[in-house]
Amino acid sequence: MPHSLTTRPLSRTNDFVVKFANVNGSGSASANGMFAKSILRMGVPVAARNIFPSNIQGLPTWYEVRISEAGHLGRRGGVDLMVAMNPQTWDRDVAEIEPGGYLFYDSTKPMPPSKFRPDITVIGVRLTQICNAAYTDPRQRQLMKNIIYVGALSALLDIDPAVLETLLGEQFKSKARLIAANIEALNLGRDYVRQNLEPIGLKVRHADKVGDRIYVDGNTAAGLGAVYGGATVCAWYPITPSTSVAEAFTDFCHDYRIDPETGKARYAIVQAEDEIASIGIVVGAGWNGARAFTCTSGPGVSLMQEFIGLSYFAEIPAVIIDVQRGGPSTGMPTRTQQADLISAAYASHGDTKHPMLFPQDPGESFEMAALAFDLADRLQTTIFLMLDLDIGMNDWLTAPFEWDDKRQLDRGKVMTYEELEAGKDFGRYLDVDGDGVPYRTYPGVHPSRGAYFTRGTSRNPYARYSEEGGVYVDNVQRLLRKFETAKSLIPSPVLKAASRASKTGVIYFGSTTPAMNEALEVLEAQGSGIDALRVRGFPFADQVYDFIAAHERVFVVEQNRDAQLRTLIVNEGGVDPAKLPSVLHFDGTPITARFIVSEIGRQLGVSARVSVKEATQ
Amino acid sequence: MTYIAKPRLHHPNLTPNALGFTRRDYEGAVSTLCAGCGHDSISAAVIQACFELDLAPHRIAKLSGIGCSSKTPDYFLGASHGFNSVHGRMPSVLTGANLANRDLLYLGVSGDGDSASIGFGQFAHSIRRGVNMTYIVENNGVYGLTKGQFSATSDRGSKSKKGVINHDTPIDLVSVALQLGATFVARSFSGDKAQLVPLVKAALRHRGAAFIDCLSPCIQFNNHAGSTKSFDYVREHNEAVNRLDVVTPRDPIHIDHEPGTTQVVTQHDGSVLALHKLGDHYDPSDRVGAMTYLAQKQALGEIVTGLLYVDPAAEDLHDALGTVDAPLNSLNTAELTPGAARLQALNASLR
Ligand SMILES: Cc1ncc(C[n+]2csc(CCOP(=O)(O)OP(=O)(O)O)c2C)c(N)n1
Ligand code: SF4
Ligand SMILES: [Mg+2]
Numbered sequence: 001m002p003h004s005l006t007t008r009p010l011s012r013t014n015d016f017v018v019k020f021a022n023v024n025g026s027g028s029a030s031a032n033g034m035f036a037k038s039i040l041r042m043g044v045p046v047a048a049r050n051i052f053p054s055n056i057q058g059l060p061t062w063y064e065v066r067i068s069e070a071g072h073l074g075r076r077g078g079v080d081l082m083v084a085m086n087p088q089t090w091d092r093d094v095a096e097i098e099p100g101g102y103l104f105y106d107s108t109k110p111m112p113p114s115k116f117r118p119d120i121t122v123i124g125v126r127l128t129q130i131c132n133a134a135y136t137d138p139r140q141r142q143l144m145k146n147i148i149y150v151g152a153l154s155a156l157l158d159i160d161p162a163v164l165e166t167l168l169g170e171q172f173k174s175k176a177r178l179i180a181a182n183i184e185a186l187n188l189g190r191d192y193v194r195q196n197l198e199p200i201g202l203k204v205r206h207a208d209k210v211g212d213r214i215y216v217d218g219n220t221a222a223g224l225g226a227v228y229g230g231a232t233v234c235a236w237y238p239i240t241p242s243t244s245v246a247e248a249f250t251d252f253c254h255d256y257r258i259d260p261e262t263g264k265a266r267y268a269i270v271q272a273e274d275e276i277a278s279i280g281i282v283v284g285a286g287w288n289g290a291r292a293f294t295c296t297s298g299p300g301v302s303l304m305q306e307f308i309g310l311s312y313f314a315e316i317p318a319v320i321i322d323v324q325r326g327g328p329s330t331g332m333p334t335r336t337q338q339a340d341l342i343s344a345a346y347a348s349h350g351d352t353k354h355p356m357l358f359p360q361d362p363g364e365s366f367e368m369a370a371l372a373f374d375l376a377d378r379l380q381t382t383i384f385l386m387l388d389l390d391i392g393m394n395d396w397l398t399a400p401f402e403w404d405d406k407r408q409l410d411r412g413k414v415m416t417y418e419e420l421e422a423g424k425d426f427g428r429y430l431d432v433d434g435d436g437v438p439y440r441t442y443p444g445v446h447p448s449r450g451a452y453f454t455r456g457t458s459r460n461p462y463a464r465y466s467e468e469g470g471v472y473v474d475n476v477q478r479l480l481r482k483f484e485t486a487k488s489l490i491p492s493p494v495l496k497a498a499s500r501a502s503k504t505g506v507i508y509f510g511s512t513t514p515a516m517n518e519a520l521e522v523l524e525a526q527g528s529g530i531d532a533l534r535v536r537g538f539p540f541a542d543q544v545y546d547f548i549a550a551h552e553r554v555f556v557v558e559q560n561r562d563a564q565l566r567t568l569i570v571n572e573g574g575v576d577p578a579k580l581p582s583v584l585h586f587d588g589t590p591i592t593a594r595f596i597v598s599e600i601g602r603q604l605g606v607s608a609r610v611s612v613k614e615a616t617q
Numbered sequence: 618m619t620y621i622a623k624p625r626l627h628h629p630n631l632t633p634n635a636l637g638f639t640r641r642d643y644e645g646a647v648s649t650l651c652a653g654c655g656h657d658s659i660s661a662a663v664i665q666a667c668f669e670l671d672l673a674p675h676r677i678a679k680l681s682g683i684g685c686s687s688k689t690p691d692y693f694l695g696a697s698h699g700f701n702s703v704h705g706r707m708p709s710v711l712t713g714a715n716l717a718n719r720d721l722l723y724l725g726v727s728g729d730g731d732s733a734s735i736g737f738g739q740f741a742h743s744i745r746r747g748v749n750m751t752y753i754v755e756n757n758g759v760y761g762l763t764k765g766q767f768s769a770t771s772d773r774g775s776k777s778k779k780g781v782i783n784h785d786t787p788i789d790l791v792s793v794a795l796q797l798g799a800t801f802v803a804r805s806f807s808g809d810k811a812q813l814v815p816l817v818k819a820a821l822r823h824r825g826a827a828f829i830d831c832l833s834p835c836i837q838f839n840n841h842a843g844s845t846k847s848f849d850y851v852r853e854h855n856e857a858v859n860r861l862d863v864v865t866p867r868d869p870i871h872i873d874h875e876p877g878t879t880q881v882v883t884q885h886d887g888s889v890l891a892l893h894k895l896g897d898h899y900d901p902s903d904r905v906g907a908m909t910y911l912a913q914k915q916a917l918g919e920i921v922t923g924l925l926y927v928d929p930a931a932e933d934l935h936d937a938l939g940t941v942d943a944p945l946n947s948l949n950t951a952e953l954t955p956g957a958a959r960l961q962a963l964n965a966s967l968r
Contacts, residue, residue: 283702
């Protein structure tokens with residue numbers, strides 16, 4: 001392409017970012033997904049993220065693919081190749097390209113040069129023209145255009161056509177005609193590039209860096225985890241980005257939970273009338289000894305507040321999978337945030353607090369979903385599994401799912417018929433073992449022993465009516481002891497020490513992890529490596545406070561405006577807030593490694609200057 | 618207030634039922650409601666119904682929302698697990714409990730505020746789903762526990778104790794239940810034990826959503842002249858369409874069968890309902906007819922009571938969901954957890 005470049009075109013192999021700018025509802029999602037997966041099948045790690053509107057058709061949507069042989073799975077920041085398929089967002093898409101980067105567009109109607117930048121390479125492919133020549137049906141033109149651009153890109157980037165053909169075969173299974181038609185479309189794109197365009201500097205090359213990892217989204221993983229965790233009752237109300245948790249649970253139950261002899265279901269799934277009913281059903285089922293969960297997002301958690309408090313005080317196991325999004329209800333439902341920490345941790349009225357789990361990726365979403373049901377039963381309270389849209393709705397390269405067949409579901413302290421029959425003392429709210437966790441009975445267990453009347457509070461350790469102040473105080477103090485017990489059951493934090501001793505640390509959690517990992521490497525390479533601690537749940541283990549005590553300053557990196565994790569750390573542990581500077585990212589897109597590096601660098605620099613100034617006074 | 622142990626002596630009726638339980642075994646803690654409150658009579662009816670049906674008390678789960686009415690499950694069936702849950706949300710808690718263990722009997726107790734105001738949505742949806750339960754609303758037209766505000770079942774023109782006239786249109790829970798597909802619908806009056814006890818028995822024996830709207834005057838806040846939910850008013854306007862006898866499969870079937878006046882309905886579990894017609898020719902198997910009849914009588918200011926509708930072949934939520942026969946809460950690790958081998962295959966499909 002004869003363009004006067006003011007910057008040398010980028011030249012990178014297995015290490016670049018491609019972003020697709022599309023129109024919602026144009027069928028681009030599956031073509032883009034195939035593009036990402038073809039690179040993965042070539043043994044090169046990818047991380048792909050959808051950035052989409054709250055809308056079914058017509059609004060802009062983006063798909064960003066990070067290709068990284070080095071294995072960086074977070075967002076890097078910046079775009080090396082923009083596939084600009086949406087005229088609406090043209091200007092901002094073009095502006096986002098890195099200097100020396102590439103712009104791919106449909107040049108059937110060529111853009112005037114004023115619409116480009118001098119420092120990028122423009123790749124025009126006459127997509128509409130190719131499509132209109134090959135197809136007459138408008139819907140087919142639309143869909144095949146997507147496949148044609150994938151074909152064109154595969155030729156430009158050296159993606160193995162055999163891999164793409166295999167993927168098409170898998171997608172359309174035995175429909176030979178569809179497979180052939182799609183391969184033909186791929187070739188239309190490939191041929192155009194070979195005949196008309198020069199090679200570019202971005203290349204994909206076969207590698208062996210994917211290993212046995214799987215490629216899956218966190219909601220699917222969490223739904224699967226609920227099956228393995230023994231959940232039998234699911235009640236939910238549709239809300240983005242959590243809906244696909246319930247859908248995955250439903251699908252996996254169909255596959256794995258049908259009684260082979262009778263064909264009947266070993267589960268019950270109810271799409272409730274709202275989130276209040278959802279959590280009510282969960283609490284009722286938990287009270288009655290079934291493992292139950294709901295999945296929702298921030299607005300749903302708001303509606304569930306009263307029941308969450310009841311679960312806390314009446315000590316009823318429940319699991320809430322909160323796939324966080326940008327608030328509020330008319331907020332940014334299709335954008336990601338980690339902004340429900342405080343509303344979940346302290347949900348409800350009265351003195352309440354609730355354990356939370358923070359998975360870093362789909363692999364941990366599976367493990368922690370299964371664990372959540374054990375924890376709920378052991379602690380007899382609500383457990384929050386905190387995903388976010390980034391983990392929940394994007395496909396991630398993650399550790400394969402594993403299960404130990406010897407593992408038994410841990411139903412916690414449940415007094416049996418035999419124990420009651422043998423005359424064992426039963427007080428529903430009695431702290432027999434000193435860990436704050438009482439014994440419970442399932443309704444119907446024994447003809448004359450073990451029944452009790454469930455209320456929030458206003459009852460004594462034997463569940464009999466009492467409004468005595470002392471009885472109330474003893475009870476809620478016991479609940480604090482139980483919360484202490486929870487600390488030992490929450491997965492412990494993960495430490496990543498810098499190569500040289502550092503006085504600076506960083507705390508982070510959840511979907512920030514891959515970008516953080518990359519940022520840590522960059523900081524190391526710059527000679528300013530810092531120690532890092534990944535928090536995996538709430539209440540915080542002592543290691544979190546030991547880590548803070550062992551450092552002069554600890555950054556807390558999170559994806560919300562109000563530094564909610566930091567607030568929890570300060571509030572629960574009595575830490576001097578001045579020791580915990582924040583790095584906050586909350587525009588609704590997943591945090592990038594570049595952002596973390598520059599923020600930490602800036603703050604280190606700023607405070608370095610401050611201390612120099614202080615020294616001269 | 619502390620728990621008062623009930624004196625165990627001098628109980629009038631200690632004859633055991635077929636299970637060897639005495640009526641005493643169906644009682645609960647001492648009621649803390651106002652003396653004369655209609656709700657206490659309903660508790661007594663529940664006790665008698667369960668005793669006469671020879672139900673094992675521990676196989677019943679009693680759930681309620683919040684209100685004076687919702688406190689009552691503490692005052693009956695002391696050997697049953699009970700759950701005084703959240704205002705207006707008993708239906709969802711009961712639904713969840715029922716899903717967890719289909720083998721227990723579920724008795725939901727609620728108030729008119731609980732079910733027609735804050736919990737109207739949950740009332741409606743639990744009925745729509747056909748949850749297998751007996752759902753009793755102890756209907757006094759006011760919020761008793763918060764001291765006498767109008768509830769959504771207060772009639773238009775009814776006068777509050779403070780002299781305020783209610784302007785809003787009442788919700789008739791019976792009509793709503795019929796419209797939403799409840800498969801057993803009755804109305805009764807706490808002051809008419811002879812009518813209420815058989816209705817509770819039949820409801821407990823019904824498979825599907827059984828709803829009883831039981832008028833239950835609030836002595837404290839809604840029993841004055843000008844109220845349409847007072848004892849006097851309800852007695853004067855009560856129009857019973859039938860009188861019911863319930864015969865369980867265990868009893869020798871022996872029904873006074875007067876042709877043309879008695880209708881016999883056999884429920885799913887074999888219990889037989891003998892409906893003796895009173896007055897009009899009322900057919901409780903005709904849902905649309907029942908709705909029309911209720912609307913006509915309501916316009917005349919009459920309170921229609923009795924068994925208003927029953928579908929003896931009803932299906933419940935478990936039927937719709939196709940759940941296994943064993944209670945879900947009894948399934949073990951092997952039955953619930955698919956195992957490692959399945960994951961290998963799944964992992965392979967995700968690469
Ligand atoms: C969320 C919530 N709002 C308000 C209340 C206060 N409240 C307790 S009982 C009640 C009304 C109960 O009326 P009803 O169900 O008719 O029962 P009754 O006392 O008349 O038997 C109200 C408003 C509450 N407990 N919870
Ligand atoms: S206030 Fe009314 S409803 Fe409540 S206990 Fe007293 S009489 Fe019964
Ligand atoms: Mg009331």
